[in-house]
Each structure stands twice: as C-alpha cells, then as structure tokens.
Amino acid sequence: MMPILLGIDGLGYGGFMECETPTFLSLVNSMERGVVENHAPQLENTAWSTILMVSGPDPYSSALMKLTKAIAVNVPITDPTYGIYSIHLNESTTPEDEVNQVINAVINASRERPVIASITAIERFLHKKPSMKCDIYSIIDGGIRRLLSSSDLGHIIIFSPFGEPQSEKEGDHYDYGVYLSTMPRPRHHDTVKLDEIGSLFLDMVEQANAYQ
16 A cells, blocks of 8 residues: 555544543554644644645645645545545534545555545534544544554554644644654654645655655
8 A cells, every 4th residue: 555644633642541542542652653733723724735735825736745646535625625535524424424434535545546634523523522522532543443454554644733622612722733653753852843744744655656
C-alpha cells in the first residue's frame, strides 16, 4: 500500500486514556509520536488548507495533492467534504457510517496511490454531544485497527489538526492534537506545526517512490 495521511479531527491523547481505546493505546507505544500544536481559533477548513498547501481562494488548489498525486477521501476543506467519499459536515452521517466508508476507501485507494483522508465524527458531534465521546472513540479505534490489519500496509501518519472540542463553540478546541507515524520526524522533541504535516507526508511519499 502507498503512504496514507489520515486526519482524525479533534482526536486527543487524553481521550485514549479516558475511553480505554486499545488500538490507540498500543500505537502510542509502538509508533513515533508527537503533539500537533495549533492555537485558537482552530477551524477545520482553515487547518486543512494549511496542511494541503492550498494557495489563494480556490480550496482545490492544493500543492500537496499535486506533488503527491494523492487520492482525497472525505477531506473537510469544503462542505460537503472533498474526495472519492464525501459527506456533509453536520450530523446527517453517523459516526459508524463515516468511519466504515472512510476506512474502506482508504484501504482500496492506497493500493494504487497515496491517500489523504479525514474522519470528522469527533468534530461533528462532540461540540454539542460530549456524552457520545467514548462511543465515537471506540468506533474510530475499531476502524484504525482494521486499517492497520490490512495485509500490506505501508507508511502512515495519523494526526489531529487540533485537540478535542472544549465547548459548543465552533473552532474552540484544546491547543494540542495527536501525531503518530511509522516514520521518524526531524526535531523529535518539538511540537508539530500544521504546515509541517504536509511536508512530512511529501517526504514519506517521495521515499516510497524511490523504493519502487
């Protein structure tokens, strides 16, 4: 499989512990890990535009997509999301449906090309329904377990562009998100900035291409 960049918007290390998600807790000990730093206001489309190296007002003018030739899956730079699987950024799609469809699309697409994908369930539901937290974490944890169990999984970055929602207000999250990767990164002890995530994925893709 080709490299995968998977954003899980609003994911937090504290949620792994609180909700006792076995896959994520295992990854913390088995993958390269770090913290994504992003201060308020943390809006989904703005964060993703930075990661994708979007220039100008056109949300589809992504340098990262062009350089990596990646397939997009459910990327929240627009509403509905952008990619071969797409949903509206409201509560009309259940967490189960989103996670299952995103993971299926990522597994299938990454057999041929790099993939940039997102899971938005935490962001879509937890601002107003925090009681759903562990249910959603469990669903996502199961999806990640299925992805990692794919027979020929290559390199992957799993991250959140900001921390967990901390109120009903859009864009209000904790300042620190998750970064987990199969590859080491420079400046191991520093926080990861949004504009570095795309660059790290590009390095990953170029390395994969060099070995083909």
